[in-house]
Amino acid sequence: MKILHLSDTHIGSEKYFDRDPLIHVLNKLNEGGYDLLIHSGDITQEGKEEHFIEAQKLLSKVETPCVTIPGNHDKRSGGIALYKKYIGPPNGTMEQDEAIVIFVDSCVQDSNDGRVGMTKFNMISRALREYSDKTIKILVIHHHILPIPMAGRERNVLSNAGDLLDLFLRFEVDLVLSGHRHYPNVYNINNTVFVNAGTVSGKKTRYGDVNSYNEIDIDEDKLRVQTNRFINKKSVDVKEYPREGRRIFYDFGEKRFRIIHISNTFISPSTKFRQLHFLNALKNINSLEGNVLVHCGGIVEEGIPRDYDLAKNYMDRFDLPVVYTPAGRDMNYLGYDLYQEHFGDIDQSFTGKNFYLQGIASSQYDSPIGIIGETQRERVFQKLREKQNQFKCIFLHHNVLPIPHAREKGLLEDSGDFLREAVDEKVDLILTGTSSHPFAASVEKTVIVNANSLSSVYQRSLFGNSFNVIDVYDEAIVVSEINCLWKTRRLLGIWERNNKK
Ligand SMILES: [Fe+2]
Ligand SMILES: [Fe+2]
Incomplete structure (x- = not known):
């Protein structure tokens, strides 16, 4: 045809x-x-x-x-x-x-x-x-x-x-x-x-x-x-x-590392923060032997000392290394300073064995709109190019692909240019955390995963509050979602790896 x-x-x-x-x-x-x-x-x-x-x-x-x-x-x-x-x-x-x-x-x-x-x-x-x-x-x-x-x-x-x-x-x-x-x-x-x-x-x-x-x-x-x-x-x-059809993997090769991916914890003393969900997930995550935990923003409900102090107390209970990137609400009020005081730099990165994670600060004060900007984009991709032969992951708050069950607003202003560059640069994985609904898909060979809210009553999935587990094997990337309360698991997808070992 x-x-x-x-x-x-x-x-x-x-x-x-x-x-x-x-x-x-x-x-x-x-x-x-x-x-x-x-x-x-x-x-x-x-x-x-x-x-x-x-x-x-x-x-x-x-x-x-x-x-x-x-x-x-x-x-x-x-x-x-x-x-x-x-x-x-x-x-x-x-x-x-x-x-x-x-x-x-x-x-x-x-x-x-x-x-x-x-x-x-x-x-x-x-x-x-x-x-x-x-x-x-x-x-x-x-x-x-x-x-x-x-x-x-x-x-x-x-x-x-x-x-x-x-x-x-x-x-x-x-x-x-x-x-x-x-x-x-x-x-x-x-x-x-x-x-x-x-x-x-x-x-x-x-x-x-x-x-x-x-x-x-x-x-x-x-x-x-x-x-x-x-x-x-x-x-x-x-x-x-x-077009030869959907390939079924049977040999993933050896497992290399595991990333735990969470978002929108919205920690606060209010009842909108589901403490039980958080604590159950915490216990489960600590038993999963992940190499790193990525928090894609929405740490606190509001950027005020009360919420930040509480969040610090909760987040410190994870046994594995944690990297953060802020959402707009993390920077509200005193958030910009409190975030750095409690959780470190605005743009964080993590170097693992054969893998590298780079955070992108896409949020602004008092605004749901995300922007990466040309300067930051150039810097990030330059840094990633230096990490040859490594598994490369970018994490940011704003979604790059539209998320089901949520109104798409195109909140990341330069998502078109960012997505094209990430795909052309063969970035292996992009983690995001907006709209509180899980989703995963592969654009060419770049796997893009969005996380649901871990512990807020405001979430959109019938499966309930959840976090993602991303297992990287020699041949494949396996993404699943785990319910915070019951530990039930749902597969979000399996994709062939970009740069197979
Ligand atoms: Fe048009
Ligand atoms: Fe047109």
């Missing part, structure tokens, strides 16, 4: 729309060889009737079957009515031989934000169930599920991106196609390939980039994504992923 994937045509006035590249791509399409054209939204610049008419005229010349969805720009000024009139239904499914394409409108009228409401969410999950026998499952959605690099501040994220990501991974969707950020990007997460298209004919490109589109080939053995930048700067990027 060969797909031509383009996005963000922004058909409109000359100020926003460049006709030539679009005509060029449509002509190429009509030369043949493609099974499907997919347009992932922002067909027009402003949702105006004359531009929908023009879009309809251009698309009617296409001889290949075509799937389109609206973008936020198409839904401006009531444009959705015109979209339906001139282009087609904004949601639905299309069957093509062995493939099913599910397309969904993720846009909120007159807003740049994304949302897939409960009805549509259920529609997607029903379609995935109904067509589970299809060998190629494709999802088309305008808004990006994952943070995109070179796109500036992370924003207009899908409010339920975490639930969608979880759904796509659970149903083993092969391909998720998006647009919106006007920068092309490809990630393979647990064998689901997420492809973001740049803008094919919009004049708003980023970081000096030019217009581009994607060609995607899917056969039995592999999925190949080719990004074509074709005007001025002619370049071609290719990513290829095997």
Whole structure:
């Protein structure tokens, strides 16, 4: 199956729309060889009737079957009515031989934000169930599920991106196609390939980039994504992923070390702090022979002396080395000074036998917003590059992947650039601790794990308060979650290691 994937045509006035590249791509399409054209939204610049008419005229010349969805720009000024009139239904499914394409409108009228409401969410999950026998499952959605690099501040994220990501991974969707950020990007997460298209004919490109589109080939053995930048700067990027199925590990090799990962203890004298959960987990963790305990922030409920003194008393009872990184609430009030007085540096690191952990301070005073910043990013990756042949782990408070069961707010402002660099630098593991729900997935070969709250009544998992255990073997990384009260264990995932020994 060969797909031509383009996005963000922004058909409109000359100020926003460049006709030539679009005509060029449509002509190429009509030369043949493609099974499907997919347009992932922002067909027009402003949702105006004359531009929908023009879009309809251009698309009617296409001889290949075509799937389109609206973008936020198409839904401006009531444009959705015109979209339906001139282009087609904004949601639905299309069957093509062995493939099913599910397309969904993720846009909120007159807003740049994304949302897939409960009805549509259920529609997607029903379609995935109904067509589970299809060998190629494709999802088309305008808004990006994952943070995109070179796109500036992370924003207009899908409010339920975490639930969608979880759904796509659970149903083993092969391909998720998006647009919106006007920068092309490809990630393979647990064998689901997420492809973001740049803008094919919009004049708003980023970081000096030019217009581009994607060609995607899917056969039995592999999925190949080719990004074509074709005007001025002619370049071609290719990513290829095997499709031979989900490998089951039976030989992990020798176990090298164990990391215990906790977050959001929210220690305070109030009843919101679950003392019993904390003490049971403490006892269990002390018996697990971990090499290091990583606390991803939210140590105290508030940054005041009463909470810090109590937290120090509790945290000192762990028998293994502990490293910390602060959350916003750890720095509230007097927190910035109290944190350092009680728990040490703002950016901590830990050197183990053949592994290295580097903390990133992403929090700020009185703010839920996280930022790493260019200076800190450069410094951290420079430090990691010096640790050759070692297992490299970064830990920070803010989430990098969207978390299920939580409203995604894109709180880490530069998550797009950070994630791309961490993946390209082959960082083995990223630990985070926001939103109080556990989650783990592997982006290319970088395993990313979020921890639930260890001991706060405010947590979102039906499994209950928990902590994570990360076991690193020669061949594999095994991540599981352990309930604080009952010690029950749930596997979050097993992944092949990046730099196998
Ligand atoms: Fe756009
Ligand atoms: Fe958009």
